[in-house]
Amino acid sequence: MSTETSATVPTPAHEPSAGDPHTAHDRLRTDLARIWGDVLGTGPVDATADFTELGGNSLPAAQIAARVRTRLGTHVSVAELFEHGTVTALARLRADRPRDTGDALPPVTPAPGDGPLLAPAQRRLWFLDQLSPAAGTAYNVPALTRLRGPLDTTALDAAWQDVVDRHEQLRTVFTFTGGVLHAEPTDSRAGLDLVDLTGHPNPYGHGLRAADERAARLGLPVKSLFLAAHARALAELTASERTVTAVQVNGRLEEPGSDRVLGLLLNMVPLHLTAGGTWAELAGAAFDAERERQPYRRYPLAALLQLTGGGTPLFNVAFNYTDFHVFDELAALRAISPRDWWFSDQHSFPLMVEITRTPHTGRRALAVTLGAGSPYAATGARLMLHALHAVAADPHATVSPTDSPTEVTEPRR
Structure with missing residues (x-):
């Protein structure tokens, strides 16, 4: 099937009519096509269309894997999704495997103690910051956007504080006590500094349209x-x-x-x-x-x-x-x-x-x-x-x- 067909006029995966033998493979293929379409926002996808051609990347792949597990009771890894690439190939791979039973991860509950330990990447960033504080190795990822319309700075500040209050990760600091690094949430208010950049030059980077x-x-x-x-x-x-x-x-x-x-x-x-x-x-x-x-x-x-x-x-x-x-x-x-x-x-x-x-x-x-x-x-x-x-x-x-x-x-x- 050509890329043009799968990208512009997706044909739904095989939907058996009342007189067709409704095999487990048919059902799995149809269900997979629907899950792919839900995550990618395309509607049911062609069973032979390639995942990457449909715009798939690692984030929707993880979402598809999660939905396949919860809705269909079978495990599909992100690696398998990229390796096999189409609904048909993935259905063929999974059709003969047993349903997952009792393998769901247990609920996550806060553990007692001085706070969670840091992930390896967090420990590395902390070490670099301690090694050279002036180098600015703090993990800050600036994102800028140009807004159109009236900006209510009071509402923006309230919304910002609400997001920080709801997400502990956004108000967490690293503490080093007893030779151990911990992540410790704080109750500090997240101040929002506003700087008016109206009239400054456009810093937009290079693009590649083709x-x-x-x-x-x-x-x-x-x-x-x-x-x-x-x-x-x-x-x-x-x-x-x-x-x-x-x-x-x-x-x-x-x-x-x-x-x-x-x-x-x-x-x-x-x-x-x-x-x-x-x-x-x-x-x-x-x-x-x-x-x-x-x-x-x-x-x-x-x-x-x-x-x-x-x-x-x-x-x-x-x-x-x-x-x-x-x-x-x-x-x-x-x-x-x-x-x-x-x-x-x-x-x-x-x-x-x-x-x-x-x-x-x-x-x-x-x-x-x-x-x-x-x-x-x-x-x-x-x-x-x-x-x-x-x-x-x-x-x-x-x-x-x-x-x-x-x-x-x-x-x-």
Whole structure:
């Protein structure tokens, strides 16, 4: 089935008529198609349509896995969803397996003591902050939006305080007592500082409009194209086609409501790519490499570094792709609505490449940020832009070195 058919005119998975044999496989396939459609917002999907072509990524994959478990009584992992890719293949995999019985996680109840222990990623951030407080390693992720409509600052402050009151994670501090780190909630009020930036210049980043179309033709998620471009830029930066980069991954549990849990749920996993062949082949290799690492996405980076001896760093470069599609719903607000968005992040890598899909518009923004003292400031961003232009121009062309990276200019918006 062509991508165009599955993307624009989805055919419902097989619905047996009254005279058809209603097998367990038929029912499972139909139920899976409905669950996919509910989560992806498409309605029942074609049984042969690929999950990534339908816009699937790690967050809806976790939601689908949770709903399959609660509604159908069978377990589907995020890794299996990416590996098998279609409703038909997934139904075939699960049809002969027994229903889950009694495997649901027990209710979570607060434990007595001095507060919960920190996750490995939280301990790492705390250590970096203690090592160099002036470096600003606190985990702050700024998000900016341009609002249209009258802004009631009193109502905004009240809403902000209400959110902080309801979510303990937003008012938690780290305490170090008796040689042990704990997370301790506070009752402090979350002040909202308002600064009027009206009239300041627009900081919007670079976009790449052709990425979605190219990815759909290749039957790959758009993230794989960006990861391919990143690998090629890294290959030229290091003068080696064998590249290693850290990829930020989502470690949410495959349980109902996990998409609404607040906390530090991200992790970094190493990914090896040989940046050769055609762009399509490189993007396919990036997709396969990510899929193979799905089962290990929750393995703490700190534990991985300990296994390797903690000597030479596993990687000095990191890649992150984000799609805040849940913010799209805010466009329906009438009195006041967000229009443009900008996101940033703090990190301790010499080079960090981030691609962000902006809500409402669907445009992608590229941010290449450098650590203090990094020698790559002159060429890092230009090499990435050159690779993005090349993969968008002809994904079936052979990957080739940049002739003159210093001549790459900002793409037109």
